Amino acid sequence: xxxxxxxxxxxxxxxxxxxxxxxxxxxxxxxxxxxxxxxxxxxxxxxxxxxxxxxxxxxxxxxxxxxxxxxxxxxxxxxxxxxxxxxxxxxxxxxxxxxxxxxxxxxxxxxxx
Amino acid sequence: xxxxxxxxxxxxxxxxxxxxxxxxxxxxxxxxxxxxxxxxxxxxxxxxxxxxxxxxxxxxxxxxxxxxxxxxxxxxxxxxxxxxxxxxxxxxxxxxxxxxxxxxxxxxx
Numbered sequence: 626x627x628x629x630x631x632x633x634x635x636x637x638x639x640x641x642x643x644x645x646x647x648x649x650x651x652x653x654x655x656x657x658x659x660x661x662x663x664x665x666x667x668x669x670x671x672x673x674x675x676x677x678x679x680x681x682x683x684x685x686x687x688x689x690x691x692x693x694x695x696x697x698x699x700x701x702x703x704x705x706x707x708x709x710x711x712x713x714x715x716x717x718x719x720x721x722x723x724x725x726x727x728x729x730x731x732x733x734x735x736x737x738x
Numbered sequence: 739x740x741x742x743x744x745x746x747x748x749x750x751x752x753x754x755x756x757x758x759x760x761x762x763x764x765x766x767x768x769x770x771x772x773x774x775x776x777x778x779x780x781x782x783x784x785x786x787x788x789x790x791x792x793x794x795x796x797x798x799x800x801x802x803x804x805x806x807x808x809x810x811x812x813x814x815x816x817x818x819x820x821x822x823x824x825x826x827x828x829x830x831x832x833x834x835x836x837x838x839x840x841x842x843x844x845x846x847x
Contacts, residue, residue, distance in 0.1 A: 667742065667837030668781075668825070683834075715780060725829070726771065729780035 631730035648716035768829020805847035
């Protein structure tokens with residue numbers, strides 16, 4: 626089934642540890658995004674990539690890094706996790722034509738202790 | 739600054755009609771989206787408006803007035819499965835999406 630796959634779906638880790646959230650899409654979408662969703666707040670963009678080989682910073686990029694080596698994969702890395710990074714993380718992709726609607730992965734729930 | 743305002747929570751009765759409002763102030767406008775998000779799940783696309791007026795899609799309709807910075811999502815013949823959060827998002831002049839915090843819709847029998 627075409628779509629976006631995120632891994633892991635849930636993770637608890639100690640503060641200071643390094644963590645990579647994986648995201649893979651098979652829709653051949655050029656654009657990909659990482660959002661975090663916290664209670665009472667709208668989705669906030671962390672990083673994005675308009676095409677393979679390019680990335681950009683979103684609204685809340687500090688403490689996170691991304692890479693886009695190919696069209697399908699867009700991993701998000703927390704170099705040294707802190708408790709404020711406890712959140713639900715969504716990866717999304719979109720075409721750059723038409724409405725440009727986003728297609729979301731199922732989310733990764735991350736708890737930093 | 740840019741902001742999207744929508745009610746935090748609404749309650750409606752099964753079989754009834756509910757209107758969820760969204761007002762926005764953004765740097766430019768390149769379309770407005772509504773997404774549905776069930777608890778613990780990912781958002782899914784519902785509708786897109788870029789011109790003024792009403793877009794109808796089955797039981798769901800979305801309205802846009804660009805001059806008023808206003809949109810609403812209208813849900814008819816409410817079903818229990820419509821209990822979810824509804825997210826309003828505006829694409830600004832840089833083609834970035836600005837998201838509202840979402841409206842949690844509770845449907846009662």
